[in-house]
Amino acid sequence: NALYQFRSIATDTSGNVETVALNDTWTIIDTERPWSFVNTLAPWQTALTFLVQWSPESDDVASYRIQVRDNGAPWTDWIPFTTARSANYTGVDDHTYEYRAIATDWAGNVQTPNPNNDTWTRVDVTPPDSRVSSLPAWETTLTFGLSWSPVSPTVDIVSYTLEASDGGGPWSPVAGYVDTTLTSGTFTGLDGHSYGFRTLAKDRAGNVEVASPGNDTWTTVDVSPPTTTASPTGTMGGVQWYVGAVTVTLSATDATSGVASIMVRVDNGTWQAYTSPVVVAGDGNHAVAFHA
Numbered sequence: 652n653a654l655y656q657f658r659s660i661a662t663d664t665s666g667n668v669e670t671v672a673l674n675d676t677w678t679i680i681d682t683e684r685p686w687s688f689v690n691t692l693a694p695w696q697t698a699l700t701f702l703v704q705w706s707p708e709s710d711d712v713a714s715y716r717i718q719v720r721d722n723g724a725p726w727t728d729w730i731p732f733t734t735a736r737s738a739n740y741t742g743v744d745d746h747t748y749e750y751r752a753i754a755t756d757w758a759g760n761v762q763t764p765n766p767n768n769d770t771w772t773r774v775d776v777t778p779p780d781s782r783v784s785s786l787p788a789w790e791t792t793l794t795f796g797l798s799w800s801p802v803s804p805t806v807d808i809v810s811y812t813l814e815a816s817d818g819g820g821p822w823s824p825v826a827g828y829v830d831t832t833l834t835s836g837t838f839t840g841l842d843g844h845s846y847g848f849r850t851l852a853k854d855r856a857g858n859v860e861v862a863s864p865g866n867d868t869w870t871t872v873d874v875s876p877p878t879t880t881a882s883p884t885g886t887m888g889g890v891q892w893y894v895g896a897v898t899v900t901l902s903a904t905d906a907t908s909g910v911a912s913i914m915v916r917v918d919n920g921t922w923q924a925y926t927s928p929v930v931v932a933g934d935g936n937h938a939v940a941f942h943a
Contacts, residue, residue: 654679685709685762687754689717689769695856696742696774703750704737705769711756720749720768742774775856779805783813783848783867789908790872793842798835799850799867807854816847816866840872843907877905877943879913896932901925903943915941 656674686708692701705715717730719740729750730738742748749768755761780802786795801808813828815838828836830853840846847866853859880902888894903910913925917939931937 679758681711681756681758681760683709684760685712685754685756687712687715687752687762688765689750689752692750692770692772694772696772697776697856697858699744699774699776700739700741701772701774702737703740705750705752706736707754709754709756711758712754713757714755716753716755718751718753718764722746726751726764744774744776747771747773773856775807775854775858778858779808779852779854779860781805781808781811781850781852781860783850786848786868786870788870790840790870791874793872793874794837794839795870795872796835796837797848800834801852805852805854807856808852809855810853812851812853814849814851817841818845819847822849822862842872842874845869845871871907873905873907875905875907877903877910879903879941879943881939881941883939896930897937898928898930899939900928901941905943910943913941913943915939 654677656677658671658673658675659669660671661669687705688708690704690706692703703717705717714732714734715730715736716728716732717738718726719729720726721742729740740748749771751765751767751769753762753764781799782802783797783799786797797813799811799813810830810832811828811834812830813825813836814822815825816822817840825836825838838846838848847869849863849865849867851860851862882900882902883893883897884900885893885897886895899915901913901915903913914922915925915929916922917929917931918937919940925941929939931939
């Protein structure tokens with residue numbers, strides 16, 4: 652590249668010579684192509700519309716043509732001609748976009764397009780979805796296990812936060828399971844308390860799961876066995892003795908889950924479900940066993 656200046660100096664018939672201080676005209680010979688590029692984008696975009704910027708690498712860029720490639724399709728002109736250095740692009744969720752800039756200089760030389768791309772990005776505006784696996788209605792140990800996983804079609808979860816609600820109260824993170832990559836763990840509760848559980852997932856684009864207003868699953872901790880009371884009635888013949896048949900009435904209570912059943916047997920007989928008072932007859936000692 653070089654700058655050339657031109658001038659003419661005239662001499663008249665008397666011999667006078669023209670005085671010339673500057674040039675009459677000038678020109679630059681420019682045979683080199685300009686160079687520009689689209690600035691590096693973040694790998695993920697969490698909004699459909701985002702800013703794309705480009706820059707000159709040579710100092711004689713007059714205009715730009717900005718091209719885009721959608722999901723590996725052929726290159727197309729996004730902006731055929733511009734002197735600006737940035738613009739907003741609106742994409743489609745779950746699409747990958749590549750960009751390249753093609754500059755034109757003041758001499759009309761056009762940049763050779765990058766055979767690949769200057770930069771690329773992927774649009775992801777869909778929050779992930781996850782769920783805690785169903786628990787039984789009752790847990791009979793204070794410490795019990797939980798597991799959680801993505802809900803289809805979510806496939807790009809990078810971390811989970813497990814939350815618990817005690818008795819329908821406020822949700823709070825479970826210690827040890829905040830922004831974790833684990834998909835299972837344990838929880839220690841209190842006897843007689845009911846707990847709801849949910850997970851909040853984060854995907855690789857940084858989207859965070861929308862919190863469910865309810866729970867993914869729930870359970871009640873019940874580690875206290877029921878209490879059963881026997882009430883014998885009959886005609887007493889002395890201390891601890893009866894002179895006729897004895898009717899044994901059983902009753903049970905449970906403060907948390909309630910009584911599901913009462914079992915009874917007489918004199919090492921077969922265990923049977925208690926449905927009505929048991930009548931014990933016959934001389935001698937008799938043993939009535941029961942549990943709820």
